[in-house]
Amino acid sequence: MNVKPIPILIFILAAGVLHPACRAAEEGLPTRIASAVTKCDAVVKQAEDACRRAKLSAKNALFREINSARAEALAAKKLDEVNQIDEMKKQLAAEIAELTQGIPSGNVSRAVPRKQTLKITAKGGWQQVGKVKQGQKVTIAAAGTWVLRSTDPKDSEYDVEGHRPNGRIAIYGGYDAAFYIGALIGRVTGQDPSVRPFLIGKSCEMTFPNAGMLEMRVNEGDQQLVNNMGEVTVTIQEH
Numbered sequence: 001m002n003v004k005p006i007p008i009l010i011f012i013l014a015a016g017v018l019h020p021a022c023r024a025a026e027e028g029l030p031t032r033i034a035s036a037v038t039k040c041d042a043v044v045k046q047a048e049d050a051c052r053r054a055k056l057s058a059k060n061a062l063f064r065e066i067n068s069a070r071a072e073a074l075a076a077k078k079l080d081e082v083n084q085i086d087e088m089k090k091q092l093a094a095e096i097a098e099l100t101q102g103i104p105s106g107n108v109s110r111a112v113p114r115k116q117t118l119k120i121t122a123k124g125g126w127q128q129v130g131k132v133k134q135g136q137k138v139t140i141a142a143a144g145t146w147v148l149r150s151t152d153p154k155d156s157e158y159d160v161e162g163h164r165p166n167g168r169i170a171i172y173g174g175y176d177a178a179f180y181i182g183a184l185i186g187r188v189t190g191q192d193p194s195v196r197p198f199l200i201g202k203s204c205e206m207t208f209p210n211a212g213m214l215e216m217r218v219n220e221g222d223q224q225l226v227n228n229m230g231e232v233t234v235t236i237q238e239h
Contacts, residue, residue: 073085114238116236119231120216120217122230124217126187127215132211134210134211135207136207138239140234142233145157147230148182148224160201162182174219176196178196183219184199184216184217184234185199185218186200187214189212
């Protein structure tokens with residue numbers, strides 16, 4: 001019985017992607033097929049990057065929860081529990097670093113331009129502004145108010161400093177208890193998942209010690225964001 005060899009084109013289409021050994025044959029493909037293969041590869045790569053970013057976001061959220069649990073265990077003087085949590089943190093930090101390295105930095109977002117004005121929403125959690133360089137100096141100015149409880153907007157309005165126009169006393173807490181609830185805060189993320197936010201408020205000047213992605217948000221816990229309304233205006237000026 002004679003067995004006919006499977007044409008290379010059928011093998012390529014059946015596989016869905018070009019095997020490295022078959023890349024050399026790509027130039028001989030019809031233009032339409034070669035274009036489809038290139039487009040397919042690009043879509044697959046985008047999906048892989050999106051999956052990796054989703055994993056990174058979940059791991060960072062877990063890291064914050066572990067940090068909170070460690071603080072509680074330390075306050076309660078449960079040293080054995082603290083040691084167990086520290087081991088978990090080391091393993092998780094390594095996983096986060098690996099995920100971060102796997103994300104193409106050129107596709108994450110554009111660099112922060114010399115001057116830009118943008119909106120930061122009260123519902124958005126951490127919102128990417130752009131990549132910054134180590135040693136880059138900027139002035140950030142913000143204005144406006146947002147509402148942190150849509151069912152009672154008059155009593156839950158905050159400005160970017162975390163002050164309440166209705167005269168009520170500002171309260172520490174939210175995403176980071178070092179700042180007033182409702183304040184505008186920022187951070188530069190990189191391979192360190194424990195990076196602490198900084199206060200932006202109405203204005204601040206920053207010289208970034210490390211390169212990374214500049215992000216901003218309202219200082220409120222992630223679970224409370226769903227009831228928020230409004231946005232504030234932020235202007236960034238590079239020196």
